[in-house]
Amino acid sequence: MCMFTNRYIANRRTAEILQSVCLVRMKRPPKNEKKEFFLNPSSTAWMNRSVHGPSPNPLSLCSSLEPSTEGVQPDNIVRRALQRRGDELLVAEHRFELRHNLHLVGFGKAVLGMAAEAERIVGDHLVQGIVSVPHGIQETLQHHRKQNMLLDSSSKIKVMEGAKHNLPDTDAQRSAESIRELASSLTERDLLLVLISGGGSALLPAPVPPVTLQEKQEVTRRLAASGATIQELNTVRRALSLLKGGGLARCANPAQVVGLILSDIIGDPVDLIASGPTVWSETSVETVWTILNRYNLSATLPLSVKEVLNQIASQQKSSLKDQPQQVNILNTVIGSNTIALECASLKAKELGLRPVILSPGVCGNVQAVAQFYGLLSSFACSPGKESTELRDQILKLGPEVGVRSWELCQTLNKLETGCQESWQATCLLAGGEPTVHLLGKGRGGRNQELALRVGLELSRATEKSMTMFLSGGTDGQDGPTEAAGAVTDGNIASKARSQGLDIDEFLQNNDSFTFFSSLSKGQNLLLPGLTGTNVMDVHMLILPPLPSPQ
Ligand SMILES: Nc1ncnc2c1ncn2[C@@H]1O[C@H](COP(=O)(O)OP(=O)(O)OP(=O)(O)O)[C@@H](O)[C@H]1O
Ligand SMILES: O=C(O)[C@H](O)CO
Numbered sequence: 382m383c384m385f386t387n388r389y390i391a392n393r394r395t396a397e398i399l400q401s402v403c404l405v406r407m408k409r410p411p412k413n414e415k416k417e418f419f420l421n422p423s424s425t426a427w428m429n430r431s432v433h434g435p436s437p438n439p440l441s442l443c444s445s446l447e448p449s450t451e452g453v454q455p456d457n458i459v460r461r462a463l464q465r466r467g468d469e470l471l472v473a474e475h476r477f478e479l480r481h482n483l484h485l486v487g488f489g490k491a492v493l494g495m496a497a498e499a500e501r502i503v504g505d506h507l508v509q510g511i512v513s514v515p516h517g518i519q520e521t522l523q524h525h526r527k528q529n530m531l532l533d534s535s536s537k538i539k540v541m542e543g544a545k546h547n548l549p550d551t552d553a554q555r556s557a558e559s560i561r562e563l564a565s566s567l568t569e570r571d572l573l574l575v576l577i578s579g580g581g582s583a584l585l586p587a588p589v590p591p592v593t594l595q596e597k598q599e600v601t602r603r604l605a606a607s608g609a610t611i612q613e614l615n616t617v618r619r620a621l622s623l624l625k626g627g628g629l630a631r632c633a634n635p636a637q638v639v640g641l642i643l644s645d646i647i648g649d650p651v652d653l654i655a656s657g658p659t660v661w662s663e664t665s666v667e668t669v670w671t672i673l674n675r676y677n678l679s680a681t682l683p684l685s686v687k688e689v690l691n692q693i694a695s696q697q698k699s700s701l702k703d704q705p706q707q708v709n710i711l712n713t714v715i716g717s718n719t720i721a722l723e724c725a726s727l728k729a730k731e732l733g734l735r736p737v738i739l740s741p742g743v744c745g746n747v748q749a750v751a752q753f754y755g756l757l758s759s760f761a762c763s764p765g766k767e768s769t770e771l772r773d774q775i776l777k778l779g780p781e782v783g784v785r786s787w788e789l790c791q792t793l794n795k796l797e798t799g800c801q802e803s804w805q806a807t808c809l810l811a812g813g814e815p816t817v818h819l820l821g822k823g824r825g826g827r828n829q830e831l832a833l834r835v836g837l838e839l840s841r842a843t844e845k846s847m848t849m850f851l852s853g854g855t856d857g858q859d860g861p862t863e864a865a866g867a868v869t870d871g872n873i874a875s876k877a878r879s880q881g882l883d884i885d886e887f888l889q890n891n892d893s894f895t896f897f898s899s900l901s902k903g904q905n906l907l908l909p910g911l912t913g914t915n916v917m918d919v920h921m922l923i924l925p926p927l928p929s930p931q
Pocket of ligand 1 (some may be wrong): 490546547579580581582583605606645816817818819822823824825826827830854856858859860861891892893915
């Protein structure tokens with residue numbers, strides 16, 4: 382909740398929906414107090430109000446969400462990871478001598494705030510820096526008065542914006558070239574601090590000649606559209622790049638390299654986050670071909686790409702002697718989705734909701750993920766016999782959506798207890814990155830598509846579900862749209878029908894953004910703008926309390 386309610390709630394209309402969620406009083410009322418359940422017919426949000434005493438003020442609840450993003454703010458994360466003791470820099474229990482020898486580069490959606498904090502910490506030991514950040518991020522942060530995430534006018538760090546709509550472009554390519562030049566100019570006396578966060582792959586494009594930027598962009602676009610995972614995507618990107626897969630660290634050699642990584646990939650694999658520019662990796666060309674074949678891309682690849690893959694294959698055969706040198710590289714993960722979920726959980730608790738963290742690793746096809754959340758909602762709302770059957774179905778689907786069985790069992794047990802205690806509403810939290818296989822030509826993103834599909838599942842539930850669902854990208858951007866995600870509930874199907882919107886048609890065309898923009902004048906969209914951080918997506922199911930037996 383910290384991410385979505387603080388960031389995403391920036392949209393007033395969305396705030397209203399979540400405010401109504403926050404109106405719920407969770408604690409058992411005093412014995413002499415009568416309780417009532419309301420179903421708010423206009424917003425479909427349910428409310429549980431005490432008829433005695435004042436009901437909570439939605440606006441105050443909303444503003445109390447503000448501090449909850451602290452945990453995943455890039456400046457805070459760097460402050461925790463980087464310490465200065467006199468002329469020494471401490472990172473992950475390693476010490477580095479500072480003698481006006483520190484250079485800084487960064488790429489990704491969160492690195493501006495990271496860089497601002499790093500410069501404050503290292504002070505005049507910083508010689509120079511360059512960060513490659515998303516187009517428009519400085520303006521957005523100014524707009525939200527996030528001065529702590531912006532650089533001072535006297536900063537030694539150059540900010541280069543690029544990669545509009547998260548796609549590598551010539552601006553990002555220029556930034557990558559400048560970063561490459563900076564790294565290549567270093568000596569063994571120097572220390573290179575590399576700030577890395579999600580979105581870094583698009584912000585550091587340096588295709589291996591003769592592959593052009595357009596060709597590389599097209600290969601990754603087609604892979605993503607076919608539903609390739611980020612692991613697969615970045616495995617291919619690494620092979621076609623001069624800087625990814627350890628290329629940047631190679632350029633900086635013999636300087637000491639320290640990579641501070643804000644993870645946006647499940648399991649925090651440092652060699653894949655932003656395609657691992659500081660992690661020596663030897664991707665086998667066979668693996669790359671396997672991925673390209675899996676998505677039927679091999680036959681239609683540009684000749685330049687085939688040429689580069691063939692070159693790598695012959696180099697790999699002849700240069701086993703050229704083993705990677707890791708000695709002067711330190712990579713450390715300084716933050717991830719888990720922190721966002723923990724923050725959200727704390728906030729939920731403060732609001733009187735019962736937080737349950739499911740997993741930070743939800744992945745897989747968006748359809749399966751939607752079905753999974755639909756089942757979880759039904760399970761939480763069905764005490765008794767039918768829940769046994771639902772439990773089996775959920776346990777069967779779990780592995781397909783990246784949730785481990787121990788995580789699931791723990792969650793199901795908690796939901797069951799919730800049913801027995803009837804008055805408590807639950808805020809089920811999860812994170813991750815599902816995939817969408819694009820078949821249509823519409824505008825959307827995986828969060829909006831997931832929200833729409835979960836809404837449909839909730840609409841189809843036998844017993845009218847009063848669950849609400851939210852899915853949002855913590856970076857504030859969901860696919861190539863202005864939205865971060867959307868909020869839905871079980872009334873979405875009837876609402877859409879009454880407004881002449883055919884959900885199936887929108888889904889077939891992967892047009893979730895257009896759908897949510899049209900539905901109730903965009904009320905369900907989350908529109909925070911770029912948030913300046915990036916730790917994958919956050920999903921939230923608000924499961925209503927069951928009416929207590931009278
Ligand atoms: N019309 C659409 N409907 C649904 N999903 C879409 C649509 N267009 C693109 N996507 C999905 O959006 C994803 C890209 O989303 P986004 O730009 O938010 O990237 P991201 O994975 O969060 O980026 P990064 O990891 O680089 O921060 C792709 O996986 C793609 O499948
Ligand atoms: O930039 C990227 O490659 C993705 O955000 C994953 O880290």
